[in-house]
Amino acid sequence: MKTLRLIMGDQLSRNISALHGIDPDHDLVLMTEVWDEATSVRHHQQKLVLVLSAMRHFAESLRNESIRVDYIYLDEKNNTGSFSGELKRAIKRHQVEKVIITEPGEWRVREIIEGFKTTPGLQVEIRDDNRFLCSQAEFTRWSAGRKTLRMEYFYRWMRRRTGFLMNGSEPEGGSWNYDSSNRRALTKKLVIPPRKRFKLDAITVEVVNLVEKMFSHHFGDLESFGWAVTRAEALEALQDFIEHGLPWFGDYQDAMKSGEEFIFHAAISPYLNLGLLIPGEVCSAVMQAYNQGSVPLNSAEGFLRQIIGWREYIRGFYWMYMPAYKKTNYFAATRSLPSFYWSGDTELNCLRETIEVTSRNAYAHHIQRLMITGNFALLAGIEPSQVEEWYLIVYADAYDWVELPNTHSMALYADGGLLSSKPYAASGAYINRMSDYCSECVYNPRLKLGAGACPFNYLYWYFLIINEDRLRPNPRMGLPYRNLDRMSDEQKYMIKQQAEVFLAQIDSC
Ligand SMILES: Cc1cc2nc3c(=O)[nH]c(=O)nc-3n(C[C@H](O)[C@H](O)[C@H](O)COP(=O)(O)OP(=O)(O)OC[C@H]3O[C@@H](n4cnc5c(N)ncnc54)[C@H](O)[C@@H]3O)c2cc1C
Ligand code: SF4
Known part of the structure; x- marks a missing residue:
């Protein structure tokens, strides 16, 4: 039976289940660059280069094994721009009776793939993703x-x-x-x-040109692109990390x-x-x-x-x-994402540095994501879906299955505790202990209130005050609430005042 093996952009493994048992004489692989995916959010430019270049290199490596690959380029004239459209065209073009796919990583794409099953005369086999250690x-x-x-x-x-x-x-x-x-x-x-960086080859240069032409309005810089785009390079990066x-x-x-x-x-x-x-x-x-x-x-x-x-x-x-939990909003947070999450234009040095690095590299490490940009969004009560979209856009590793639980549950506690036993909320003291950001900041991490006080300090206490009914009963929040109880009513009033003035300022910028 003539079979089409559909490989999606994040399934670039030679041993992936969709390729198991491939018969090069009868089967062919479909890989397609689709507009709907490239623009599902305004992905960081480096992420687009990374994914498209890695896809093109992967297709080339399959062809080197004499596997037939039907590869649809993003700017091809007849590209319909969607998975379903491209699959329909390919089925017609190649007269295939069966499609084999590895389960997609994302709920939204899984729904699209499930939809193929209703195509008359077509068998659709969805296989487990064998790249995870736990199915x-x-x-x-x-x-x-x-x-x-x-x-x-x-x-x-x-x-x-x-x-x-x-x-x-x-x-x-x-x-x-x-x-x-x-x-x-x-x-x-x-x-x-130093981080291991890789030179751009002809394929990557071509993709860089495409992204510059079509996606220059997307977030992030392209200049410092140095990601691996092939398996051989990725193995080199791994070895470099293990040693250094x-x-x-x-x-x-x-x-x-x-x-x-x-x-x-x-x-x-x-x-x-x-x-x-x-x-x-x-x-x-x-x-x-x-x-x-x-x-x-x-x-x-x-x-x-x-x-x-x-x-x-x-x-x-x-x-x-998924999918219901994505809609939860435990703290009923409604604030809009401040514009400085895009520009980095803020006096809070820890935030500025983290956002600038993110723009430069499409990368920030875990503690920057959790305790700087995530912690601020939690304390400032930013609406979860806006924060989630930001994280999905700005990182080269961002895919819904991994970005969403990390942002929605770990950073924002928007699920009310399915993942963590308490929110990862911290004041400026934590950031001062774990970094040197505060030494270059206009704010003072040791001041809780008044002129020059670190905003993370009063926002932290404000967060505890306004969410008291939800958080005080949590046994793991005993210590922070005991500390809050030691404050006078006047201190609490001043914290609320200063936090609300600060939040009103970020609302207006
Ligand atoms: C708000 C927020 C959003 C995040 N979004 C993403 C995302 O979109 N994609 C993503 O891959 N990771 C995400 N993470 C998890 C983690 O921050 C990144 O995996 C990590 O920073 C990647 O850099 P690294 O390879 O240098 O990781 P290292 O610190 O060197 O860790 C090694 C590896 O462990 C895995 N890992 C570590 N922590 C996690 C975690 N919490 N969840 C899943 N894998 C983990 C990663 O594969 C990582 O490569 C997010 C974390 C937070 C707090
Ligand atoms: S003083 Fe506060 S705002 Fe400034 S870098 Fe330190 S933690 Fe961040």
């Missing part, structure tokens, strides 16, 4: 009967299943989690390795520093999410370095937790609660 069915089995789905328990279950860092049934070193030793602040003496970043990853995982954009982070999420790297091989490379003694346990454990814990958990969580 959707396995996640559902793990979650059955649990009152809350906490990542830590999922992670321990995954450690046992995979055997990574296990001594029989016991965790290596006697502890499951070394997070408490992963909070060191950077010192001046520490040398941070991983040994220090654990200690400095939460640290932030002006001018240091990647610190000891891997910057491999865009490759994992596109399929250029597979989580299992990343973990094996980490284990190899650990077993050779070149990486300490807190780094190996801390990094594995991100991959087999957080990443897999977030994906299972997404499919468990």
Whole structure:
């Protein structure tokens, strides 16, 4: 039977289930650049270059194996601009009777694909995405009967299943989690390795020209583009991180520093999410370095937790609660996203630096995303869907399945606690402890109120005051509320006044 294998832009793995059993004599692969996807939000220009260039390179690598690839370019005259339109055209063009697809990562695209099943005379086979270590069915089995789905328990279950860092049934070193030793602040003496960057080849240059021509109004700079666009390059980036970043990853995982954009982070999420790297091989490379003694346990454990814990958990969580949970808004937040999230034009130095880095690299590391831009959006009561759209636009690794739970649930607590036991809300003291941003800021992180006080300080207390009915009953919020209770009514009144004046200012800019 003549079969079409549809490969989507984030499914660029040779071993992906949709390609299993491909018969080069009868089957062909369809890859299509579609306008609807390129413009579903105003993606960062670097993300567009990365995805389109990686797709074109992947198609070339399949052709080198003598696999027939029907590749539709974005600016092709007859391109209908949608998955359904392109699939219909391809079915007619090639007279195929069957389509094989790997399940898409995103709810919206899954709906489109499910719609193909009604095409008369066409068989549609949707296969599991074999690139995750935990399938959707396995996640559902793990979650059955649990009152809350906490990542830590999922992670321990995954450690046992995979055997990574296990001594029989016991965790290596006697502890499951070394997070408490992963909070060191950077010192001046520490040398941070430069990020591995890749030169643009002819294919990427062509895509850069296309993006400059068609998407120059989208967010972000293109000049500093240096992402890997092939599997070979992504493997090089991984190896570079294992040698130069991983040994220090654990200690400095939460640290932030002006001018240091990647610190000891891997910057491999865009490759994992596109399929250029597979989580299992990343973990094996980490284990190899650990077993050779070149990486300490807190780094190996801390990094594995991100991959087999957080990443897999977030994906299972997404499919468990979509689509209804996307609409939740626990704090009834309604403020519009301030314009400085796009321009970086703000006096709050931590925000300015994070937004500028994001524009330059289509990347910011986890603590910048969670504790700077995310924390501010939470404290300022910005409407969740606007924050989510921003995160989906600005990062090279952003796809709904991973961006949404991280933003909606982890950063904004908009689901009321399905993912976290309490909101990740913090004052300027936290940012001052974990970064050097405050030393260059017009505000003072030690001042709670009055002229020059750090806005994160009074916004933090304001957040606790206005959300008291929802948060005070939470046992994990006992300490902050005890501290609030120590304040006089006058202090609380002044906090409210200053916070409301500040928020009115950002509303008007
Ligand atoms: C508000 C917010 C939005 C986010 N949006 C995205 C997104 O759109 N896409 C995305 O891939 N990650 C997202 N994350 C998670 C995390 O910030 C990024 O995966 C990480 O910063 C990527 O950089 P890195 O490769 O240097 O990661 P490292 O810090 O080196 O971590 C290694 C890997 O672990 C995985 N990982 C770590 N934390 C998470 C997590 N919370 N969720 C899923 N995977 C994780 C990633 O694959 C990452 O590459 C978001 C986090 C927050 C707080
Ligand atoms: S003082 Fe406040 S606003 Fe300024 S950098 Fe520090 S935390 Fe950010």
